[in-house]
Amino acid sequence: MAQLPFKAARDGAIAALIAGLLALPLVGFRLVDQSGGEGLANRWPQLVAMIILVFVGRLALSLISGGAVRSVLFFMAAFAIGSLIIPWPSQFLEVVAVGGAALIAMRAAFLLLGSRPFGSMSGAVGLAGRYAPWAMIAFAALLPLLPFANRGVLDTGVMILTYVLLGWGLNIVTGLAGLLDLGYAAFFAIGAYTAAILGSTYGFSFWACLPLAAAFASAAGLLLGFPVLRLRGDYFAIVTLGFGEIIRIVANNWRSLTNGSQGIAGAPRPSFFGIADFTASPAPGHTAFNALFGIPYNPIHRIIFLYYLVLGAALLVNGFTLRIRRLPIGRAWEALREDEIAAQALGIDRRRVKLTAFAIGAAWGGVGGAFFAARQGFVSPESFGFMESVAVTAIVVLGGMGSQLGVVFAAVLYVGLSELFRPLEEYRMLVFGIAMIAIMRFRPRGLISTRRPTATLL
């Protein structure tokens, strides 16, 4: 035991040395714009602070694994509190210092209490799993009626629901069939552009656009899927990524169809089921929504209606998925995810079954795109980049492959956290990247990893 502090200090020093070398060029120096070209500025305080943090963190982890849990707990708790008082060179470093120390302290505390930091969660999640869906649906249904539901809240709600819709759509492909699709935004884009082009150029209504958006996206899914679905998983992922990029580049450059990077305005707004429009002064022969119900005009009516539409669509996708999971085709998807070769030996046509999943997932992506176009009233290639695809894929994978509830949690976290912490907006993607790494490391099956059987005996 006398060796422990020495060994831990050595571990810390090595880690600090490596971190210092890694950070020296990129944190220690900063490229600045000068009159004669690029110049360099120093950032020694940040560099030193970072090295200290790495040293302390590694030291504490070494001490924990060496058994000195109690002293680490006190030390790190003190460090976290102290970090709040000490002036750090940047706010970010302060957050890392306090948060990191708190995490290590928590780890030590959990060790002392004799439970694993994440293991204890699954039981609670399993229990919550029974009631949470109904509570969530009730909350989502009542949200527009709540007093704080202003325009901003509803917009965020629509955004979360759109991600939930997309996540549930992709869950068929990635969660059930096990196909990692990194180009899902392509189908989303095809749906959105279908709606926008048919609506603005040909005067189609939103309700006519919706099935067409699904059909076009699904057709694109079939066209892409037919040749590439026999590729192995990681190659398939990269090819779908390439397909997503191709769609974006085409949208950017096929000006006669898509108006290039300027995008298309005038995507169709949904009417009240074709009965009434959400405007103060409807076109001749049309009825205004407020007039139909004899209430004063309020622009929020349209947003509330859109909110319920997306909620309805999402629940429809959910119902569809829950149902199809229990059918032979759904079981075949999961069987392919588990073991393709065994599935083939049981008479399952790998390609056709995957193609079904891919086309259905694409169709739901197209529906999501049409809703996106309806919300923005405007589509441009920017909205369909690689990061959009990664976001949806991450929502499915991090939420828990195949778990419908996991998708909701992940979507709320993804959209909600960034809305809550606007000041830290610029760190959002950084944290997102770290979260992807951390969840794969500590919970590779996602936040919610319980799987409900599709059939039971007795």
Next chain:
Amino acid sequence: MAYFVQQLINGLTLGSIYGLIAIGYTMVYGIIGMINFAHGEIYMIGAFVGLITILALMSAGIASVPILLILAILVAMVIAGLYGWTIERLIYRPLRGAPRLAPLISAIGLSIFLQQYVQLTQGGRVKTLPPLISGGFTLMRGDDGFTVGISNFQIVVFLLTLALMAGLTLIINRTELGRAQRAAAADPLMAALCGVDVDRTISVTFIIGAALAAVAGVMVVLYYGVIDFFIGFLAGLKAFTAAVLGGVGSLPGALLGGLVLGLVESFWSAYADAAYKDVAAYAILVLVLIFRPSGLMGRPEVEKV
């Protein structure tokens, strides 16, 4: 004709850079069978480290271009190699034996993280560097007065790529390390049983791949003179395409794939619509994977039952 030759030279320069990055993909895939999606970001970091090193040396009063170049490449190789080592050690190693797609998803997260890290520390602005190596030779003069030139810098790129490839081939074929590397790629478990330190071999593979990508990064800084935090994404995808085209696992294949891809892009931009040159690259990726998944120089993979 003159125009054609000029595109050939430009395409081969670009292709050498892709080839250098592609080697990292191909070696890592060969040994642990994962697509190191963050490899493009290592190239980007190499470019930044190279640029910062050059500026730091210049402000320290060093003006000799060869010294600047050599030191920038060495520093970038060392730092990028250290990044490669750290990434493997901290992120990929714990995931061995995890579900199939976990390393790929981690790699995507890592790629996002590294991009954001560089954006936050260095800003999102495009960085520029005026050319250090100027001049060149006029090779031929076309009938229409179009001259074909090869710049001194392009010569540096070719020579450096050739030297690195030759060195790497020697290492892989002749040294103990290379033998360990090939053994671990063929069968990690058996290699370990025969006394090969597989962990160390994998680490070295990451270091070599990252160092070569860093050289490509420094080349790009000097060749194009503009970089930003986002260059790694596209270059990474292109290099991956090159690796697949050449046959994943094959070192000469990676270089060949890079050269072919560089030529395709160069000629596509010259004779077709430059806006769609990336589409051409992706199309190659898709077509190769569908029709010849073992690439130009790779061995076909038999599905194990």
Next chain:
Amino acid sequence: MTALLSIKDLTMRFGGLVAIDSVSFDVRPEAITALIGPNGAGKTTLFNCVTGFYRPRSGSIRLDCSGRLTELSGQPGHCIAQLGIARTFQNIRLFANMTVLENLLVAQHAELMRASAFSIAGILGLPSYRRAEKKALDKARYWLDRVGLLSRANEPAQFLSYGQQRRLEIARAICSGPRLLCLDEPAAGLNSRETIELASLVRAVSQELGLAVLLIEHDMSLVMEISDHIVVLDYGRKIAEGSPASIRGDKAVIAAYLGEPDGEAA
């Protein structure tokens, strides 16, 4: 009696290596045929050719489909499975995260797909589909009972013990309704008691369903006990064929095994 499966001059190469060298033999209906031979003799490769995972270089594999001979070589694996050939794998391949019951339902995929009429009848929950599903559940229940796994029906397959996983894989193959059941080393890793149980299960199933069984096995006592007919491979060639009694005394077979008498004769 005509053959159910007839293999003629089957040859399979990997690069320069000849894994199977013009092998011919018949698998008779309602009988157990064993395929034996030292390691690397080409037994599993032959299985993979029969079940469509490999495309043989030359030769024919014909299956008797109600009097008509159907060529299997070159057909995709799922079609061969649907023609009535089911198999198990040397290294067990279950759907690990799905329950024991679900594994058996996946095996009845083709039949249930027909009943669900492109999933439409299934989504609507029509009575025709519900009847088919009930039948599939009953079949699964019956076979789970037969292999002694009924009490574990709702657990993920990965929680079963090794021997249980072997039995589940066999039950799954049976549930797909085959006429020919190919078992790739079913007794590997089982203790002697489990091996005896397995032997009686295979025998009983074959008799009960009138099922032909093609069996790769290293456990000679098991092979000698349950086989009606034995085919011996060595270095990709057939070196002997006949009843268990005749194989036991065959000189070529003894010579082929002599290099490794321990593991093989255990």
